[in-house]
Amino acid sequence: MTAPTMKTYHNSLKTALDDDFLRQTLDKFAVQYRANRQLIFADVNEKELIAEIADAKDASLDQLDQLYERFKIEAEKKGVVVHRAATAKDACDLVCQLAKENNVQTVIKSKSMTAEEIHLNHSLEEAGLKVTETDLGEWIIQLRHEGPSHMVMPAIHLSRHQVADVFAETTQRDQDSDISKLVKVARQELRAKFAGADMGVSGANFAVAQNGSIAICTNEGNGRLTTTLPRVHVAICGIDKLVPTIHDALRVIKVLPRNATAQAITTYVSWITGAVERQEDGQSAQKRFHVIFLDNGRSQLIQDAKCRQALRCVRCGACANVCPVYRLVGGHRMGYVYIGAIGLILTYFFHGHERAKLLAHNCVGCEACKDVCAAGIDLPAIIQEIRARLTEEFGSSMDVALLGKVLANRGLFHTLLKFAKWAQAPVKKGRYIRHLPEIFSLGQGFRALPAIANESFRDIWPALKPPFVPGAKKIGLFAGCAQDFIFPGHLRAAVTILAKLGVNVEFPLTQSCCGLPVQMMGQRAAAIATAKGNVLAFKSLDVDYVVTLCASCASHIKHRYADLLAGENMSADVKAFGDKIIDFSSLLTDVLKVKPETFVNNHEKVGYHYPCHLVRGMGVVEAPKTLLKAAGDYQPAAEEDVCCGFGGTYSIKFPEVSGTLLANKLNNLQATGATTVVTDCPGCFMQLDGGEAIRGGKLKVEHMAEFLARHLAK
Amino acid sequence: MSAINQAAVELFAAKAKPVSILVSEADSLERALDLAVSVCEKKPLAHLLLPDAAPDSARKKTLAAPGLDETSWNYLAEAGAKKGFEMIRGGLRNYLAGVDVTISVADLGVADTATCVLECPKEDDRLATMICETHVIALAKSKIVANSYEAESFLERALAKERNYTAFISGASRTADIERVLTLGVHGPLELHLVMIEA
Numbered sequence: 001m002t003a004p005t006m007k008t009y010h011n012s013l014k015t016a017l018d019d020d021f022l023r024q025t026l027d028k029f030a031v032q033y034r035a036n037r038q039l040i041f042a043d044v045n046e047k048e049l050i051a052e053i054a055d056a057k058d059a060s061l062d063q064l065d066q067l068y069e070r071f072k073i074e075a076e077k078k079g080v081v082v083h084r085a086a087t088a089k090d091a092c093d094l095v096c097q098l099a100k101e102n103n104v105q106t107v108i109k110s111k112s113m114t115a116e117e118i119h120l121n122h123s124l125e126e127a128g129l130k131v132t133e134t135d136l137g138e139w140i141i142q143l144r145h146e147g148p149s150h151m152v153m154p155a156i157h158l159s160r161h162q163v164a165d166v167f168a169e170t171t172q173r174d175q176d177s178d179i180s181k182l183v184k185v186a187r188q189e190l191r192a193k194f195a196g197a198d199m200g201v202s203g204a205n206f207a208v209a210q211n212g213s214i215a216i217c218t219n220e221g222n223g224r225l226t227t228t229l230p231r232v233h234v235a236i237c238g239i240d241k242l243v244p245t246i247h248d249a250l251r252v253i254k255v256l257p258r259n260a261t262a263q264a265i266t267t268y269v270s271w272i273t274g275a276v277e278r279q280e281d282g283q284s285a286q287k288r289f290h291v292i293f294l295d296n297g298r299s300q301l302i303q304d305a306k307c308r309q310a311l312r313c314v315r316c317g318a319c320a321n322v323c324p325v326y327r328l329v330g331g332h333r334m335g336y337v338y339i340g341a342i343g344l345i346l347t348y349f350f351h352g353h354e355r356a357k358l359l360a361h362n363c364v365g366c367e368a369c370k371d372v373c374a375a376g377i378d379l380p381a382i383i384q385e386i387r388a389r390l391t392e393e394f395g396s397s398m399d400v401a402l403l404g405k406v407l408a409n410r411g412l413f414h415t416l417l418k419f420a421k422w423a424q425a426p427v428k429k430g431r432y433i434r435h436l437p438e439i440f441s442l443g444q445g446f447r448a449l450p451a452i453a454n455e456s457f458r459d460i461w462p463a464l465k466p467p468f469v470p471g472a473k474k475i476g477l478f479a480g481c482a483q484d485f486i487f488p489g490h491l492r493a494a495v496t497i498l499a500k501l502g503v504n505v506e507f508p509l510t511q512s513c514c515g516l517p518v519q520m521m522g523q524r525a526a527a528i529a530t531a532k533g534n535v536l537a538f539k540s541l542d543v544d545y546v547v548t549l550c551a552s553c554a555s556h557i558k559h560r561y562a563d564l565l566a567g568e569n570m571s572a573d574v575k576a577f578g579d580k581i582i583d584f585s586s587l588l589t590d591v592l593k594v595k596p597e598t599f600v601n602n603h604e605k606v607g608y609h610y611p612c613h614l615v616r617g618m619g620v621v622e623a624p625k626t627l628l629k630a631a632g633d634y635q636p637a638a639e640e641d642v643c644c645g646f647g648g649t650y651s652i653k654f655p656e657v658s659g660t661l662l663a664n665k666l667n668n669l670q671a672t673g674a675t676t677v678v679t680d681c682p683g684c685f686m687q688l689d690g691g692e693a694i695r696g697g698k699l700k701v702e703h704m705a706e707f708l709a710r711h712l713a714k
Numbered sequence: 715m716s717a718i719n720q721a722a723v724e725l726f727a728a729k730a731k732p733v734s735i736l737v738s739e740a741d742s743l744e745r746a747l748d749l750a751v752s753v754c755e756k757k758p759l760a761h762l763l764l765p766d767a768a769p770d771s772a773r774k775k776t777l778a779a780p781g782l783d784e785t786s787w788n789y790l791a792e793a794g795a796k797k798g799f800e801m802i803r804g805g806l807r808n809y810l811a812g813v814d815v816t817i818s819v820a821d822l823g824v825a826d827t828a829t830c831v832l833e834c835p836k837e838d839d840r841l842a843t844m845i846c847e848t849h850v851i852a853l854a855k856s857k858i859v860a861n862s863y864e865a866e867s868f869l870e871r872a873l874a875k876e877r878n879y880t881a882f883i884s885g886a887s888r889t890a891d892i893e894r895v896l897t898l899g900v901h902g903p904l905e906l907h908l909v910m911i912e913a
């Protein structure tokens with residue numbers, strides 16, 4: 001299979017979005033998964049366990065060679081043969097060779113993502129072997145000649161009817177589409193395959209160095225039969241599956257099944273030690289047992305400080321389960337062999353940069369994956385890093401590179417924005433741009449785009465600055481480009497409230513864009529230049545806090561600046577700046593401790609949309625609700641914290657996905673009966689307001705600051 | 715013999731329910747064996763999975779127990795024979811088409827995940843517990859620990875052996891691979907009975 005082009009990729013996204021069955025299945029799954037996951041984690045300390053797993057995995061990665069040596073010594077004492085394969089091809093060749101040496105004709109497999117990674121079936125079949133997958137989902141997709149669309153549920157994209165069809169073809173008999181009957185067909189058909197197989201190929205969830213044992217987690221029990229019935233057992237796993245002790249494995253088992261399928265544990269966990277006993281012609285004999293550790297770029301990835309976290313992955317699949325993009329387009333478009341956030345990453349490292357080129361951009365950056373990852377991997381950060389590398393390697397389209405250059409130069413950027421204000425005049429229609437130049441507007445019809453404001457916030461600031469209050473708190477205001485130039489009204493409202501609360505406000509004019517947009521596009525140099533300018537702009541101001549009305553700016557400054565500016569010799573300033581950053585809602589509730597009396601509550605029905613970068617990026621949950629309850633009649637909406645589809649340039653690149661996420665969001669908000677919708681980020685505001693304008697809806701969209709300013713007591 | 719951790723026993727029973735383990739209690743291993751016999755008696759004749767299987771009319775029900783000690787086996791064999799079952803103690807490879815019931819004795823129980831731990835170093839132990847339609851596991855209450863970390867020292871010993879195959883079993887074989895609908899009994903047992911023994 002060749003790597004998709006931009007055109008074929010968009011076509012396949014479109015096909016997925018039009019697939020009603022897929023959409024319904026993944027929607028239902030996304031909603032049920034979230035609820036079930038919460039329940040199953042109720043009796044363990046999720047965050048603590050995940051942090052422990054992350055630490056333990058990092059420690060193991062530092063000593064993989066020693067773990068491998070230990071495993072090999074222990075396992076070989078017990079009659080196991082242990083191999084290490086440097087490349088996918090080496091691993092495939094090795095399995096084929098073992099098959100030949102042992103006179104193998106038929107192979108059965110239990111599910112192994114590592115075997116998928118190296119396309120083992122293909123090699124075995126080329127060598128003339130008959131291969132049968134025995135995991136139900138894997139068997140179904142094998143019969144359909146497809147790849148998995150999810151790491152844990154490989155056939156989740158198929159309906160019972162499609163399964164019945166392929167079973168009918170295989171068995172040459174009509175098949176009922178009743179699911180329990182279909183499962184029985186697999187039980188019957190595969191038992192004969194188990195009974196006749198010469199070699200069983202399994203994966204391994206853990207390779208325990210301490211005693212040279214492997215452990216395999218399955219629900220169906222096919223893993224136990226695969227490792228028991230054939231004469232030869234070959235287990236194949238990445239070297240990252242090595243753990244020092246049983247305790248390490250037990251710890252991961254507390255999270256892996258909970259995260260994968262919301263089970264406390266998989267039905268079976270099989271711990272295999274040594275070449276176990278088997279019956280051969282009624283005699284007791286020994287099994288031939290080989291363990292193959294696959295490198296395939298892993299050793300190199302360990303050396304890669306920015307991305308090595310990816311090797312902590314325990315393959316639970318949760319990063320796909322919660323991903324709003326996965327939910328819309330399914331696994332075949334959200335990965336290659338590995339699926340979901342980790343799929344975007346591992347495709348780059350294991351299957352080539354060319355194949356990852358488009359995939360790496362299909363992430364809206366909502367951080368939902370990071371929030372649930374069993375191994376605490378900062379997946380969106382790695383995805384951004386990969387984008388930057390891909391841009392360095394393949395270059396970027398002209399307009400993107402130009403934007404990067406412009407943003408890196410604050411003076412030029414601000415001048416250009418002022419110019420753009422005049423340039424857009426003929427296309428402007430009220431608050432929105434009437435139509436975009438052809439090249440920009442492809443597929444952009446799903447929401448109106450806002451026009452650049454006549455007066456930027458920096459223009460009106462001198463007139464707005466509240467009088468100095470001696471002894472009062474001093475708050476710095478970080479505007480970010482969207483609110484400075486497009487929505488200055490948000491900032492104006494915030495200043496009105498802060499003045500009313502009697503605090504001092506500072507707005508240094510040398511600040512610029514936070515740099516996230518260029519970072520998302522993979523323009524690293526521009527991201528560093530803007531970040532540096534902002535740290536310096538606030539350095540000498542001596543403010544107590546720096547408030548920003550943009551959740552994305554807040555989260556970017558707080559979490560990414562340290563890394564971006566690591567080479568700039570200014571870490572103390574960067575830390576001081578990051579520590580002072582606070583979002584508007586938290587500033588009001590936690591620092592300024594506003595009272596309900598600050599507002600007039602006329603019981604306006606108001607819904608809320610959680611910006612991804614606020615709820616996950618900044619961990620803010622209660623503050624916005626507290627404020628809305630004080631100033632209005634708060635109406636909780638379904639999936640309040642699911643992404644609206646904006647994601648900065650994401651919405652420009654993948655309008656079909658962005659538009660669908662937006663439609664879901666607006667439908668959920670509308671269903672609450674609210675008349676007003678509030679959010680805490682100009683990006684989300686732009687998306688929601690523009691979407692509502694296009695569909696002619698009645699929801700009034702406001703930034704939190706605007707809503708509160710409108711309800712400020714006199 | 716260690717003391718019974720009553721809280722762990724109760725936790726085990728509570729956690730067994732949502733994963734469809736059918737839990738009962740018995741005073742002794744013999745009573746558990748009686749129970750296995752009666753489960754076998756009540757269930758329909760096993761559906762055989764290999765093409766050249768004998769017709770139903772020519773078959774007896776099958777009850778396998780390769781892991782039992784001599785005394786228990788003798789007791790069970792007699793009870794099963796009385797009911798006309800074919801009793802299997804070894805050679806499980808000859809029964810890959812399926813057996814009706816297997817009874818095994820667990821080496822440990824882990825309460826918080828409703829897990830039975832069975833050491834299966836012999837192929838017959840592994841096969842018997844997979845190819846039966848109904849698996850009955852007897853577990854002494856005194857062998858139930860609260861959570862997997864408490865099972866660690868047991869596992870250390872089990873995995874230190876030269877050859878071993880230690881199985882964690884927490885329910886009947888299951889899948890949700892078709893439309894995410896949970897279905898019991900895919901490659902392994904359709905049903906799992908747990909008999910907690912007062913010991």
Ligand code: SF4
Pocket residue numbers: 319322323324325326340341362363364365366367368369370379380
């Ligand atoms: S950040 Fe959001 S969109 Fe990107 S991979 Fe993670 S869950 Fe998916």
Ligand code: SF4
Pocket residue numbers: 259312313314315316317318319320340341342369372373374375376377379
């Ligand atoms: S990256 Fe994290 S969430 Fe995704 S499969 Fe790996 S461990 Fe699970």
